Amino acid sequence: MTGKNMGVALGNLGSVMAAFMFIWAVFQQYFPIDLRHHIETYSCKLVSRFCPYIQIIVHEYSRDNFTRNEVYTSIETYLSSNSAVQARRLRADTARNSQLLNLTIDDHQEVEDEFEGVKLWWSSTIVTDGAQTAGFHGRPYEKRYYRLTFHKKHRDLITKKYLHHVLKEGKAINSRTRQRKLYTNHGSMWSSVVFDHPATFDTLAMEAEKKREIKEDLTSFSRAKDFYARIGKAWKRGYLLYGPPGTGKSTMIAAMANQLHYDVYDLELTAVRDNTELRRLLIQVPSKSIIVLEDIDCSLDLTGQRKKKKEKETAEEDEKDQKQAKGEEFSKVTLSGLLNFIDGLWSASNGERLVVFTTNYIEKLDPALIRRGRMDKHIELSYCSFESFKVLAMNYLQLDAHHLFDKIERRLGEIRMTPADVAEYLMPKTIKVDAEKSLKSLIQALEMTQKEAASKAKEEEDGEETSSSSAGEEDKEETSSSAGEEDW
Numbered sequence: 499m500t501g502k503n504m505g506v507a508l509g510n511l512g513s514v515m516a517a518f519m520f521i522w523a524v525f526q527q528y529f530p531i532d533l534r535h536h537i538e539t540y541s542c543k544l545v546s547r548f549c550p551y552i553q554i555i556v557h558e559y560s561r562d563n564f565t566r567n568e569v570y571t572s573i574e575t576y577l578s579s580n581s582a583v584q585a586r587r588l589r590a591d592t593a594r595n596s597q598l599l600n601l602t603i604d605d606h607q608e609v610e611d612e613f614e615g616v617k618l619w620w621s622s623t624i625v626t627d628g629a630q631t632a633g634f635h636g637r638p639y640e641k642r643y644y645r646l647t648f649h650k651k652h653r654d655l656i657t658k659k660y661l662h663h664v665l666k667e668g669k670a671i672n673s674r675t676r677q678r679k680l681y682t683n684h685g686s687m688w689s690s691v692v693f694d695h696p697a698t699f700d701t702l703a704m705e706a707e708k709k710r711e712i713k714e715d716l717t718s719f720s721r722a723k724d725f726y727a728r729i730g731k732a733w734k735r736g737y738l739l740y741g742p743p744g745t746g747k748s749t750m751i752a753a754m755a756n757q758l759h760y761d762v763y764d765l766e767l768t769a770v771r772d773n774t775e776l777r778r779l780l781i782q783v784p785s786k787s788i789i790v791l792e793d794i795d796c797s798l799d800l801t802g803q804r805k806k807k808k809e810k811e812t813a814e815e816d817e818k819d820q821k822q823a824k825g826e827e828f829s830k831v832t833l834s835g836l837l838n839f840i841d842g843l844w845s846a847s848n849g850e851r852l853v854v855f856t857t858n859y860i861e862k863l864d865p866a867l868i869r870r871g872r873m874d875k876h877i878e879l880s881y882c883s884f885e886s887f888k889v890l891a892m893n894y895l896q897l898d899a900h901h902l903f904d905k906i907e908r909r910l911g912e913i914r915m916t917p918a919d920v921a922e923y924l925m926p927k928t929i930k931v932d933a934e935k936s937l938k939s940l941i942q943a944l945e946m947t948q949k950e951a952a953s954k955a956k957e958e959e960d961g962e963e964t965s966s967s968s969a970g971e972e973d974k975e976e977t978s979s980s981a982g983e984e985d986w
Contacts, residue, residue: 535625552650554661558642566782572668573644577609577620578602579671584609605642613660618648678755681763685771686778693762695752701893702753703746703886703917704879713757715875720758723849733849736840736872740860741879744918747856748792750879755788760852763789767797773835777844785850794855795862833864840872881914890917894924895933902937909944913951919943 558570578601587604603609608621625641648656679690699709719735726733737754739747755762763783770776783789791797838844840853855873857863868876882890884907891897923940926932 535623550650551647552653552656554646554656556644556646569665570642570644572665572672573620574602574668575671576664576668577611577644580611580667613663614655616648616652616655616660618646618652618656618660621645621647678759679761681761683763683766683769683779685769686775688763688779688782693755695756697749697752698756699753701889702749703882703889703893703921705883705885712754712875712877716754716757719852720850726849732841732846734841734845734851734853736853736855736874738860738868738873738876739854739856739879740876741858742881742916743858744916745879745881746917747879750877751788751790751854751856754852754854758788758852759786761787763787765789765791767791767831767836768829770829770831772830773832773838776831776835776839780839780844781847783848783851785848787848787850788852788854790854790856792856793858794867795857795859833867837866837872840867882910882917882920884910886917887920890921890924891937894921894926895931895936897933900933900937902934902941905941906937906944909941909948913944913948915944915947 556567556570556573558567560567585603585607587607588601589604590601603620603622605622605624608619610617610619612618621644623643623645625643646656678693680693680695681688681690683689699713702709723733739750741747751762754760761784765779767776770779780789853873855868860868867873887906887910888898888903891900891903920940923943924936926936
């Protein structure tokens with residue numbers, strides 16, 4: 499072929515490619531995603547009769563739509579680490595401390611990978627199902643999947659070696675770069691932020707012996723997989739944290755998560771539509787997790803008043819009618835559904851999970867909810883003791899001894915004050931820390947609290963005396979009246 503003919507051929511080829519690229523750009527830019535998906539699907543069916551390529555689809559969720567596919571997660575991690583730089587469009591997520599960016603392949607992007615000299619292609623796709631909605635807000639379900647494309651002559655290599663390589667690498671990367679997360683629920687779905695709470699058992703305002711006992715219990719649980727299997731129980735454990743407000747229940751949960759390196763799933767029961775949605779949320783929680791229900795006595799009507807159910811039915815129906823009239827939805831989660839959530843058959847779907855309830859008023863809870871076997875360990879978090887104060891003094895003032903400690907010890911033995919209140923008085927109020935000033939302000943607060951308690955007790959005593967004297971006068975009047983009637 500002469501140089502002139504070669505130039506013409508290359509020019510024609512360039513024109514064809516330019517036209518094709520223009521048409522493809524228009525297709526990608528202006529055609530709706532759902533329509534493109536249908537066109538691509540039918541095109542693949544037509545081309546498959548003549549195309550030598552094979553495709554493997556990996557969906558984000560399993561067929562029951564309950565659990566996230568671990569294979570999908572491993573592939574996502576693998577591609578983000580190895581092939582994300584090839585994509586034209588990336589999705590950036592903030593990593594720890596907002597200093598690093600984690601780049602992942604955006605939806606409807608394709609990247610190339612190579613394994614033992616064989617080229618293959620990964621593409622990410624999302625399909626919106628408008629017929630189904632998630633949660634109270636009616637958001638449409640989104641279905642994501644990865645598509646792997648390769649030549650059919652490499653079937654054995656890809657299915658027997660390459661996919662195992664991807665899964666192994668993805669899990670290894672996840673293990674090295676894993677960030678613990680704090681999750682909350684929106685309907686039947688979880689959303690998360692990075693969990694970076696600094697609380698540890700060392701900084702927890704609690705008696706040393708009690709902290710040691712809890713730490714040993716947690717460590718024993720985390721290593722007890724074979725034990726739970728041997729005794730025939732689901733590998734889970736329930737903790738009930740109870741005590742007045744400000745005694746460190748939430749801080750205790752953070753310390754437990756940091757001790758075990760578990761994720762935290764903060765479940766808001768009032769946002770759950772019904773028992774089925776609650777079960778869906780439970781199944782999505784993986785191993786090495788803490789499921790938290792804070793202020794369980796305030797979440798729903800789970801406070802042991804089942805005997806008074808008939809008396810409340812009318813009021814509850816009126817409340818539901820009012821919400822329905824306003825277009826609002828209400829939670830239909832029942833005590834039975836929550837009990838099944840804790841220790842029913844579905845609770846064994848994933849092992850190595852803690853369930854933690856917190857409450858300010860343990861006496862309000864239904865006994866069936868907190869019995870042993872459901873809430874295995876009950877931990878009372880009470881008012882600040884002197885030993886707890888010393889932990890706070892070291893945390894806030896870097897003090898392990900001071901001449902005012904004896905006076906504070908005597909006051910704490912007589913007065914009830916929560917660790918949160920004590921910590922507030924120890925908190926430095928100036929750039930230069932004045933430890934003695936902080937300690938004196940705490941002593942003044944304790945003395946003021948003691949005076950207020952004494953004044954309140956005197957008022958109550960005077961009220962009781964007034965009531966008893968009034969009752970005595972009434973008895974005298976009734977006696978004299980009776981005597982008069984007898985004389986008459």
